Amino acid sequence: MTAKHALPSMNALWMPFTANRRYKRDPIMFEAAHGMHYVLAGGRRVLDATAGLWCVNAGHGRESIADAIAAQSRKLQYISTFQVGHPLAFEFAERLADLAPGDLNHVFFTNSGSESVDTALKIALAYHKALGNGGRTRFIGRERAYHGTGFGGLSVGGIGVHRRPFGHLLPGVDHLPHTYDHRQQAFSNGEPSWGAHLAEDLVRLIQLHDASTIAAVIVEPVAGSTGVLPPPAGYLKRLREICDQHGILLIFDEVITAFGRLGHAxxxxxxxxxxxxxxxxxxxxxxxxxxxxxxxxxxxxxxIVQGPENSIELPHGYTYSGHPVACAAGLASLDLYLGERLFERSAALETFWADRAHALKGLPNIRDIRTIGLLAAIEFEPRPGGPGQRAYETMRKALEKGLLVRTSGDQILLSPPLVVREDQIDEMFGVLADVVAALD
Ligand SMILES: Cc1ncc(COP(=O)(O)O)c(C=O)c1O
Structure with missing residues (x-):
């Protein structure tokens, strides 16, 4: 894929979530990106249907973000936020609190989704402890959930192949069933009408463990990495009701869904x-x-934030929590999202996106297509004896035709930057239709 003479030595880097030996035999190397396109080493442009890894919502290479990073980096490259501070961390927290719904108005900064999940779980424990309910230590996650790779996130996560090499993980964790049933929900656009009753399994787990042992339930509002599983209509509301009845906290892991992916902040x-x-x-x-x-x-x-004024209320944080350069990048990103009305843009494109995605129904080997917001999954029937091959081959062939998609098992997952245009959506599904039609 990349001219061999252009390649660096690849021995030392142990790549995350990668088939390292397969990759290094036939590497894909990127060297630049602007707007909706990546540029491969050698100069070929590819249309990005992934927003990087579900993250580049305002498109690539945004000047205002680069400028904010450069300016902050010249002014103050580093100061911690342990017992000292800098204005941007406070400003960014205020802006996020304003953006977040209801009484969600305090912000704890981390450096990744995994750290955010571990932090949220710890805050849930500390909350119950502060209220005198220190026996509430159990967490309820969900099958097929992805909450990152920290021990906390992995423990509440529900993807078996991610958990298997790593032993027992956190004790006292149970899982709700996942919400996907192919017979009931195939080719769903938005929230499937079947499946709200699956929230009742939380009642079953409460009967099993007793509410007085349960700190929090954590779910992705739309399960992303496992293959874009929108929640059944009414399911999340019912989880909320049950949590309220039993004094259990409800955590939404919005690492993928926040900042416009579903047409809202x-x-x-x-x-x-x-x-x-x-x-x-x-x-x-x-x-x-x-x-x-x-x-x-x-x-x-x-x-939690009470007691003697000179005590550290929550003994938790990271060296880079509220890093000044990250805050500058975050503020500039928020300015772009709001200034360019990208959340509204995402909402306005949803029907067009879903129509084009579902038009692939009927092509050979397609088992399911699911869409919600600017997310889509195309799931293949596994090739006999070769699970995952159809998705991987689709990814590689699409790349040859100038389109970047990502795979998860036998699925293609799509999540374009929110700046995507309709003709680019047509291009994405046009390339995919050609590739899938030629797949055996
Ligand atoms: C829902 C969810 N939670 C947590 C994470 C972990 O984020 P990170 O890779 O930044 O640690 C991800 C990453 O994809 C995610 O999708």
Whole structure:
């Protein structure tokens, strides 16, 4: 894919979530990106149907973000936010709190989605402890969930192949069933009408473990990495009701869904369900600098931030929490999202996007297509004896035709930057239709 003479030595780098030996045999090397396009080493442009890794929501190479990073980097490259501070961290937190729905008005900064999830879980424990309910230590995650790779996120996560090499993980975690049933939901556009009853499994888990042992339920509003599984209509509302009845916190992991992916700043708004904590990352800085955040309800903050004024209320944080350059990138990203009305743009494109995606139905080997917001999954029937091959071959052939998509098992996952145009959406599904039609 990339001219061999242009390649650096590839021995030392152990690549994350990559078939390292296969990659290094036939590497794909990128060297630049602007707007909706990446540029491969050698100069070929490819249309980005992935927003990087679900993160470059305002498109690539945005000048205002680059300028903000450069300016902040010249002014103050580093100061911690442990017992000292700098204005941008406070300003960015205020802006995020204003953007977040309801009483979600306190922000804890991290450096990634994984750290945001671990932080949210720890805040949930600390909240119950502060209220005198230290026995509430159990977490409820969900099958097929992806919450990152920290021990906390992996423990509440539900993707078996990610968990298997790593032993017992956190004790005291249980999982709701995932919400996907092919017979009931195939080719769904938006929230499937079947499946709200699956929220009742939370009642079953509460009967099993007792509410007094459960700290929090964590779900992705739309399960992303596992293959874009929109929630059944009414499911999230019912989870909220059950959590309220039993004093259990509800965490929405919005690492993918925040910042316009579903046509709103947060998925919580789209689904009309108010969580107690939101985790985010990715689009927080348009992918330009690593950063994450946990946005926390007032009641949780009030419960924890009390006691003697000179005590550290929450013994938690990261060297780079609220990093000045990351905050500058985040503020510039927010300015772009709001200034260019990208959340509204995403909402306005949703029907066009879904129509084009579902037009692939009927092509050979396609088992399912699911869409919501500017997200889509195209799932193949696995090739006998070769699971995952059809998706991988589709990804490589699409790349040869100038389109970047990503794979997960036997699925193609699509999440374009929100600046995508209709003709570019046509191009994406046109390339995919050609590639899939020729696939055996
Ligand atoms: C819902 C969700 N949570 C957490 C994460 C982990 O984020 P990171 O890779 O930044 O640690 C991801 C990453 O894709 C995600 O999709």
């Amino acid at each position: 947060f998925a919580a708004e789209r689904f009309g369900v108010q969580p107690d904590l939101i985790t985010c990352a990715k689009g927080l800085t348009n992918g330009a600098i690593p950063m994450g955040a946990v946005i926390v309800d007032r009641k949780i903050h009030e419960a």
